[in-house]
Amino acid sequence: MEPxxxxxxxxxxxxxxxxxxxxxxxxxxxxxxxxxxEPPRPGRRRRREEDDGPLPDERPTDIIPAIQEAPLxxxxxxxxxxxxxxxxxxxxxxxxxxxxxxxxxxxxxDYEDERDFDDEDRAEPERIEDERxxxxxxxxxxxxxxxxxxxxxxxxxxVLLAGGAYYGFTEIFGYDDYEGTGESDVxxxxxxxxxxxxxxxxxxxxxxxxxxxxxxxxxEDNTAVSRLQQGYYVMKTKMSGASAVEKMIAPATKVGxxxxxxxxxxxxxxxxxxxxxxxxxxxxxxxxxxxxxxxxTCIPVEELKKTIETADVAKLGVxxxxxxxxxxxxxxxxxxxxxxxxxxxNVKPGWTAEELLTDVVTTSAKRILDAGLSDQSKGEGKxxxxxxxxxxxxxxxxxxxxxxxxxxxxxxRLDKKMRLEMDSTVNYVLDRPTLLTKPEEREKAGVYNTxxxxxxxxxxxxxxxxxxxxxxxxxxxxxxxxFVKCEKNGLSCFTVTNDEHNKAKLDAQRRGxx
Numbered sequence: 407m408e409p410x411x412x413x414x415x416x417x418x419x420x421x422x423x424x425x426x427x428x429x430x431x432x433x434x435x436x437x438x439x440x441x442x443x444e445p446p447r448p449g450r451r452r453r454r455e456e457d458d459g460p461l462p463d464e465r466p467t468d469i470i471p472a473i474q475e476a477p478l479x480x481x482x483x484x485x486x487x488x489x490x491x492x493x494x495x496x497x498x499x500x501x502x503x504x505x506x507x508x509x510x511x512x513x514x515x516d517y518e519d520e521r522d523f524d525d526e527d528r529a530e531p532e533r534i535e536d537e538r539x540x541x542x543x544x545x546x547x548x549x550x551x552x553x554x555x556x557x558x559x560x561x562x563x564x565v566l567l568a569g570g571a572y573y574g575f576t577e578i579f580g581y582d583d584y585e586g587t588g589e590s591d592v593x594x595x596x597x598x599x600x601x602x603x604x605x606x607x608x609x610x611x612x613x614x615x616x617x618x619x620x621x622x623x624x625x626e627d628n629t630a631v632s633r634l635q636q637g638y639y640v641m642k643t644k645m646s647g648a649s650a651v652e653k654m655i656a657p658a659t660k661v662g663x664x665x666x667x668x669x670x671x672x673x674x675x676x677x678x679x680x681x682x683x684x685x686x687x688x689x690x691x692x693x694x695x696x697x698x699x700x701x702x703t704c705i706p707v708e709e710l711k712k713t714i715e716t717a718d719v720a721k722l723g724v725x726x727x728x729x730x731x732x733x734x735x736x737x738x739x740x741x742x743x744x745x746x747x748x749x750x751x752n753v754k755p756g757w758t759a760e761e762l763l764t765d766v767v768t769t770s771a772k773r774i775l776d777a778g779l780s781d782q783s784k785g786e787g788k789x790x791x792x793x794x795x796x797x798x799x800x801x802x803x804x805x806x807x808x809x810x811x812x813x814x815x816x817x818x819r820l821d822k823k824m825r826l827e828m829d830s831t832v833n834y835v836l837d838r839p840t841l842l843t844k845p846e847e848r849e850k851a852g853v854y855n856t857x858x859x860x861x862x863x864x865x866x867x868x869x870x871x872x873x874x875x876x877x878x879x880x881x882x883x884x885x886x887x888x889f890v891k892c893e894k895n896g897l898s899c900f901t902v903t904n905d906e907h908n909k910a911k912l913d914a915q916r917r918g919x920x
Contacts, residue, residue, distance in 0.1 A: 581619030587649045588614070588642020591699045593661075593755065598636040605634060609650055613643045620647030630655040637752040638662040640696055662753040664693035668801055668871035672743050675839050683839065686746055686869070687711060694762055696755030703755035705762060711739045713759040722760075723768030727781050727790040735865050736853060744798045744866020747773035777872035778879055785878050786817060797878035798866035802830035803841070805896040806873055808889075810882030815889055815900065817881050824887070826856040834867040841891070842920070894919055 594612045596605055602625060606618030615621050624647035625631035631651060639659050641650065653659050666689060675683040684692070687707045695704035715738040720729045724745055735741035742763075747770035753762055774794070785793035796816050804812040819826055829843045835854045836847070848857040853864050870878075884900070888907035892899035892914040899910040914920060 581623065582616035583620040584616045584644045584646050586644070586646060587653075588645035590643050591697075592641055592643050593696070593698065594639045594641050595752075595754070596634060596636050596639065600634075600636070602631055602634075605631075605654075609641065612641070614641045614645050615647055615650050616644075621650050622647075624648040625651040628655065635660075635663075638696075638754055640698065640755075661696040662693050662755050663750060664689045664753060665750050666746060666748055666869060668748045668869050668874070670748075670869045671834065671837075671867065672740055672746075673837050675837050677839060690751075690753065690762060690766065693751070693753040694755060694757065698755065705757075705759050709759045710763065713763055714742055715739055717760060717763070722764050723771055725771045725774065725780075725790070728794070731791045731865070737865070740865055742767065744794050744868065744870060745774075746770045746869055747777070748869050748871055749773060773872075774875070777875040779875050783879060786881070792862055793878045794870065794875070795862045795866045797870035797874040798868045799826070799828055799830060799863075800877050801870045801874040802834075802868050803828060804889075804898060806871075808896075808898050809874055809877035810880075811884060811886060811898070811900050812889065813877040813881035814884045815886050818885065818887055820861070822887070823860060825858070825860050826862075828856050831856040831863050831867060834863070890914060892917075892919055 592612050592614060594608055594614060596608065600608070602622055603618060606615065606621035609615045609621050610618045628651055631654070634654065638661050639654055640661055641653060641659070645653070666686060670683075670686060670689075672686045674685045674688055677683060687710050690710055691705055691707045695702065697703075719732045719741065720726075722742075724732055724742070728745060732741045732745065746766060751766050751769060753765070757765070779790055779793060779797075781790055784790045785796060788796065796813065799816060800809050800812045816826065829841045829848075831854050832843045832847055832850075833840060835852060848855070851858050853859055854867070856863065885902050886900040887902060888904065888910075889898040889900045890907060890911045891897070892910055899914070901907045901910055
């Protein structure tokens, strides 16, 4: 690339015109007399006066292009603008311009320099009212200190509010929970009527779950949780809520519960096929069993028998009206017969034999009272204990529909001093459930053989139901002295004379009832 041609030399500027001093009488600026001889001030523009002659024809259309092109001339390497007319035209236009005089003032550059100040150097205007003491604020440092204290206070309030909100949220919606399926065994009791929330609180108190809410939340959609019954449950410590729910609804978790049905006796009964029906002793022994951290809590049957034989029955909870008869019973291991009421019992694994029996007997006494038997409520001419014995015989001899009539037969025979001749009493000491007996068995002497003994047996022979107790308290009206099972559904035929009884018996045998 060729080098650019050097710019053409500019013509020398025209000589500056001589400055005319103002004369007295000059018009235009109206300079006062005292200032007419004063030399012109540097940097100030002189106004035109009448003696300066007519205004030049500036021909603005010729000047404007020059001004517009001036910026282009400042670009590095750009060619200079072409001259706009001759030197005479230049002088005619600019020669008399008052701006040419500025070159005469040496301090013009200083003046320009003084004008090139920054806004930062400009002095702030003073406000007179700020000087008044009552309007002056605290010193800047104090303001900053107060502002800092304000921020600290605000942050403190925010932290407290946030903490309070978190605590409130946690209390309302949050809960603690363990992880895993637990560690060591622990026994938890659920009381009658406990809600899911109450069960959760019991689990928390036993160390099973970290919070009751953990159990409640885990069991919200599990209907089995709402069906949990009172009793004892073997759980683990430090279980998650979900693990606690899963374990608690498992059938094997519940321990110590036993149901004693009407008709049951203390000793086991041997069925005709050789199978044994567990009695009260066996049922209570089994209910006492649990495995807690590798240790068995079972109470053997023999230990229960020994406790009944030697214990003070009154301390075990036997009703006052039964204490004497139970204490004097011939068969000591049977002296609590009939005093155990039917129903469900919750035995705590780990109890001693005496603690277990005390709980069961005390609970039974309340149930017997609720059935209507007491010192003030007893059978016709009988003591409460004798009424209980009658109720146990009714329970073993008939179906529920015949309870009232069987009760009347017992009372009629006792009133006539007749032997009861009930097969159930003979089979009681033989630990058999059948009603029929053999001739040799009926001939064998014994206080429970009502074929040989007059009156009632010394103790009840089974667990009587509430219905049997009611039948013993209020027997049906009638003169019956005999009855025999005459229907396959267990109903009996009742007669007054022995001949009627024998006919009913033959008819039942003919129809294959027994």
